[in-house]
Amino acid sequence: xxxxxxxxxxxxxxxxxxxxxxxxxxxxxxxxxxxxxxxxxxxxxxxxxxxxxxxxxxxxxxxxxxxxxxxxxxxxxxxxxxxxxxxxxxxxxxxxxxxxxxxxxxxxxxxx
Amino acid sequence: xxxxxxxxxxxxxxxxxxxxxxxxxxxxxxxxxxxxxxxxxxxxxxxxxxxxxxxxxxxxxxxxxxxxxxxxxxxxxxxxxxxxxxxxxxxxxxxxxxxxxxxxxxxxxxxxxxx
Numbered sequence: 001x002x003x004x005x006x007x008x009x010x011x012x013x014x015x016x017x018x019x020x021x022x023x024x025x026x027x028x029x030x031x032x033x034x035x036x037x038x039x040x041x042x043x044x045x046x047x048x049x050x051x052x053x054x055x056x057x058x059x060x061x062x063x064x065x066x067x068x069x070x071x072x073x074x075x076x077x078x079x080x081x082x083x084x085x086x087x088x089x090x091x092x093x094x095x096x097x098x099x100x101x102x103x104x105x106x107x108x109x110x111x112x
Numbered sequence: 113x114x115x116x117x118x119x120x121x122x123x124x125x126x127x128x129x130x131x132x133x134x135x136x137x138x139x140x141x142x143x144x145x146x147x148x149x150x151x152x153x154x155x156x157x158x159x160x161x162x163x164x165x166x167x168x169x170x171x172x173x174x175x176x177x178x179x180x181x182x183x184x185x186x187x188x189x190x191x192x193x194x195x196x197x198x199x200x201x202x203x204x205x206x207x208x209x210x211x212x213x214x215x216x217x218x219x220x221x222x223x224x225x226x227x
Contacts, residue, residue, distance in 0.1 A: 004154075034215065043116075043203060044155075044218040051213070089155070096214050097143055097207060099168060102155040 002027045004103035006090060012109040019077040021106045023090035028071045030092040034100065035064050035075050037086040044089065048075070080110045114139065116206050116219035117186075124225045131191040131198070133222045137206030143167075144187040145216060146179060149201040161187060194226045 003026040013019065023033075032051045036044040048064045050057040050073065057064045063076040073090055087107045091100035117136040125131050137144050146158040160168040161181040172179070176194075181187040191198055201223050205216040 032213065036218070041223075043220040044205075046215060046217065049213050049215050091216075093214075093216075097160075097167075097209065099145060099157040099160055099171075100147075100155075100205075100216060101157070102147075104154045 002092065002094060002101040004090065004092065004101050006088075006103040006106050008106060009104060010107040010109075012111065013080060015081055015110050015112055017080050017110075019080050019108070021075040021077070021088050021108070023073045023075070023092075023103065025071045025073075025090075025092045025101070027092075027094065028068050029094065030068060031095050031098070033064075033066060033073050033090060033092045035062075035073075036089045036091065038089060038105070039086050047088075077108075080108075082110050082112050084108060084110050116204055116217050118202075118204050118219035118222050120222060121220060122223050122225070124227060125194050126227055127195055128193050131194050131224055133189040133191075133202050133204075133224070135187040135189070135204030135206075135219060137187070137204075138208075138217055141206035141208045141217075143207040143209065144181050145205040145207070146187075146189050147203045147205065149203065149221075151200070155203065158189070191224075194224075196226045199224055199226045 005024045007022045034049045035047045050066045061078040066073045087105040089105040147155045157171040159179045176192045178190045201221045203221045204219045
């Protein structure tokens with residue numbers, strides 16, 4: 001059974017810092033992995049999808065890396081802004097159209 | 113292209129009543145997933161459906177919960193005889209069978225409160 005852990009559980013930083021959010025998963029047999037952000041009381045917004053064959057994926061100030069063999073993914077946020085404040089979730093997927101697995105997320109607060 | 117739509121956004125039910133949650137997937141998507149987020153907990157998978165078929169219901173409680181995705185119309189998650197422990201946010205996601213990414217797109221959720 002896939003277990004997902006995200007570290008840290010919460011992070012509070014001043015704006016401008018470069019951030020590292022970690023995700024680990026117990027079953028390395030994944031098809032891909034999605035990173036999401038969730039604002040309070042809202043749904044999930046997909047940020048990045050990284051395929052199991054990829055090592056990295058970038059979108060703007062976001063960069064996701066994947067080390068499938070060790071069961072780890074990292075989300076880097078460059079030059080953080082208050083608008084980045086949200087909960088960040090990683091969701092590995094075991095098969096092409098299968099379910100996503102989630103941990104508790106990292107709650108990020110970026111203050112001005 | 114409208115995203116995943118869910119309604120109602122907020123639903124209040126008394127204990128013992130029925131709750132019906134609706135999800136309209138993105139245009140062209142024929143795969144629907146339901147997840148539940150309990151207060152102070154992570155998202156938990158409930159069920160995965162294609163049109164007229166349940167593919168994976170391993171996360172569904174054995175009693176009172178059912179889901180369908182008919183040939184026409186939205187997917188429905190139905191909770192019979194609701195209890196306070198059913199209070200949660202219920203999210204629907206959809207995906208297309210056309211690869212290569214099979215990305216899941218989430219709706220805004222339905223927040224169910226059982227009084």
